Amino acid sequence: MSLSIKLDHVTKTLNSNKVVNDVSLQLFSGKIYGFKGVNGSGKSMLFRVISGLLVPEKGVITVNQSILHKDISFPESMGIVIENPEFIPHLTGKQNLKVLASIKRKATDADINKALDVVGLDKNDSRKYKKFSLGMKQRLAIGQAIMENPDLVILDEPTNALDEETIHKIKTFLIDYKKRNKLILISSHDKNFLESISDEIFEVKDGSVIVSK
Structure with missing residues (x-):
């Protein structure tokens, strides 16, 4: 559109x-x-x-x-990154994106995997968000902004x-x-x-x- x-x-x-x-x-x-x-x-x-x-x-x-x-x-x-988005500390990166995707139900599992790949995060990484480095947090923030193809x-x-x-x-x-x-x-x-x-x-x-x- x-x-x-x-x-x-x-x-x-x-x-x-x-x-x-x-x-x-x-x-x-x-x-x-x-x-x-x-x-x-x-x-x-x-x-x-x-x-x-x-x-x-x-x-x-x-x-x-x-x-x-x-x-x-x-x-x-719209997909947006302004300052630090709130993510759930005890979930992985992919789990966090799946929770967000469940709100609008626009992003599929494939969309989430593609967004993670674009920002250089491993969809199978078992580390929790609270263990993420600053750079990983920034990558996940960008991932959530693009995963729904806005x-x-x-x-x-x-x-x-x-x-x-x-x-x-x-x-x-x-x-x-x-x-x-x-x-x-x-x-x-x-x-x-x-x-x-x-x-x-x-x-x-x-x-x-x-x-x-």
């Missing part, structure tokens, strides 16, 4: 700070959009607003023909704690995934990664999108 997301003068204020400041953007499926900016610039908050996790006090967000927080609460088909993927700093081989695998997957008419939003401090994967890069500063190139 083709997807377009339009932000029209969107503003979100937290503790008297405009964490998203009068942002207008139009985003389309079949594209990877990169977002760069220093810590605290507003990248994560922008992603939270686009995903429906934060409600702006000004402006309108339209997902295809539906207005966010009026017609829909969240984009219908139309929109939002990844906030996905390369944190990942080795070069895993970064390359995920980059290859996302570039191929984009070609299936998917919309992908990525923030990263890794300039080379962002430039190598993005069709367009936005710079975020003080909650505003100030540069598009």
